[in-house]
Amino acid sequence: MLNVSRNKIILIACLSYLVFQLSYGLSKYSSINSAKNNLSVLIENRIAKDLSRLPLPDPSKSSAGNLLAIENYISNLNQQIENLPLEPKLLAIQSDKFNFESTRQLIKKSFQTPNKTITFVYSVKKASLWDYFSLAALLAAFGFYFLIEYRYKLKSQKQNVTIEQDNEERARLVIDLEKKLLINSRTHATVPLANKPLCFFTALIEYCVLHPDVLLNQNKDLPDELVSLSNKYFYRLTELGHTIRKRPNFSNSLEKTLSEIRAALDEILLDDLQLKEMFFPPKAHGEGSRSKLHHYGLKEIDSELVEVIGK
Template sequence: MKTYDITPNDWLKGGLVTLLLFVIFQLGALVGQTSARLYAEHEAVDKIKARISLDLQFLDVGNQTLRTPPNQDTLKAYLNRINTILSEQQTGVWLVSLQSVTANATGQPENARLTQLVLENSEQTVNVQLATKPLYRYLSFSPLALLAALLVSPAFVKVRTSQRRAVKAAALAQPVPIVKITPKLTVNLNEKTLGNGVNDVTVQLQNKPLCFYTALLHYCIENPNAVLLHHKDIPPELTNLASKVFTRLMELGHTKRKRPDFNANLDKTLSEIRAALDEVFAGFSEEKTRYYPPRAQGEGSRSKQHSYALPVLHASDIDIIGE
C-alpha cells in the first residue's frame, strides 16, 4: 500500500498554497466579470442611442431655434416605456432624462454611474443622461476559482514534498565526515597532573619534575633551536622559569619546601617525566613525540652530547591550567 509522508508543515503549506491560488483565480474571475459587465453596458448604451435617434422625429423634444419647450407628458411616458424595456432585459442601464425632462425615479439604481450623451440632428442637439449600476454590484464569489485552487494546490505541495525527500536522501547518502581528535598536552598545576585532552587519563607528578617540565615547555617554545646537554648545567633562563612554576605551586598550597636544585639528578627528573608521558599518551605514540624529551643514545661521551630539548613546539600545542 502506498503511503505519503505528509507532515504538519505540509498541511500548512498546502493551505497557504490553496489560499494563494484561490486569491489569484478569484482576481482573474473578478477581472472577467468586470470586463463582461463593461462590454454589456457598452452594447446597451449603443442600442439606446440608436433607438432614441430613430424616435427623435416622433418625439416633441422642443426646438431651441423656435424656443418651444419639450412636451413633458409625452417625454415622461417615453422615458418610462424605455426604462420598462431596459428593466425587463436586465441591462442595468436606466434612462434618467431626455432634454430637461426627467424620468420617474422609481427603480433607478442607487449609487449609479451617470453618463451624459449628446445626440445631434439637422435641427438641434438633444441631451440624454443615462445611469448604470455600480460595478461592484456585478462582482461575486466564483466557485470555479475555489474548485481550481483545490485541484491545483496538491500538485504544488507534492512537488515541494518530493524535492524535500530528494534533499534528505542526498544528505543521507553523503558519507559522515570522521573528525579526528588530536591529543594535546594539558598541564594542570592545580592538580599537579599531565593529561592528553582526549580522555580522562592523567598522571600526577612530583613538584620538581612538574616544575622542570613546565619550564622546559616554555623554554623550548621560546627557543626552538635550543640545545640542552646532559653534562652541562641547565641555562639560567630555564632555571628561572622552573623557579616561577615552583613559586606558583607554593601559592596554590601544594608545597612549603625550599626550592629544589633543578640541576641535581637531571636524568632522574627526565625519566619521571618520560614515564608520565608514556602513560598519558598510551596509544598516541606519534603525538607523544613532540612532547617527549629525547633519550640519550649511546654510552659515555656520546650520550652526554645528546640534547634533551623538545622538538619544535608552539604555544597552541599545549594547555597549562592554573599558571
C-alpha cells in the same frame, strides 16, 4: 531579544499587508471606473443605434414624444444589461423625471447627434469599503508573517546552538602544583606527576611561551633560563610542603623526564588532539633519542589553553 524581533516581524507583516491592500484597492478602483466607462459607451451606442425609432420628446417641434414607448424601451434594455458588472439600470432618456435608489450611484451622460444632444441617466451599484477589501492580501500578510517568523526561529536556533557550542568549556591543560596533578579541564581526567617531571614540564611550557622559536636539542645543555624556571617551580613545591628532598639536576636523565611527561599526557589527553599536539614534547626520530635533529621544544602554545594552579 525575541520580543523585539517578533515586533519587527509584525511590523513588516503589517506593512506588507498595507502594500498588498493598497495595490488591490487601487486596482479595484481602476477596474470599477473602467467598468463605468464601458457601461456608458455600451448604453450610448445602443441608444444611438435605436435613436431613429425612439419617440423622444422634441421641444423644437413641440413634440411630447411617446412616454409609454420610451418606458418599454428602457425596461427591455435593462433586462439585457442587468447581469453586467455593477448591475447597471437605465433610468431615463431625454428626461429629468426618474426614480432611483439612494443606495445606488447615479450617472448622467450625453452624446451629440447631428441634430441635437441626447442625454441619458443610469445607475450602478455603489462600491462599499468591503468591495475594496482583499482577503487574499490579508492571507498573504499572515503567510508572510509566519514565513518570516519560521525563518527567524530557524536562525535563532542555529545561533543558540552556536552560542552553546562557543560557551562550551574548551579543553585546557591544568597543572595543579598544590596537588601535583595534570588535569584535563573538559573531561576532568587527572594524572599525578613526580616532582622532577612536573617542575620541568611547567618550566618548559613557560619557557616556550617566552621563546616560541627556540630550538631545544638533547645534545646541548639546557638553557640557563629553562633550568632557572625549573628550579623556581621546585622551590614552589617545597613552599607548598610537597618535598624536603634535595633539588634535582634537571639536566640529567632528560629523556626519562620527557617520557614521564608524555605518558601522563597520553593518559589525560587521549581525545583532545589539539592539546596533545600543543603540549606533547616531540619524540626523537631517525637516529634515536640522541639525534642532532631532535627538538623537544613546544611550538605554537596558546597561553589561554594552559592554567597553572599554585604558581
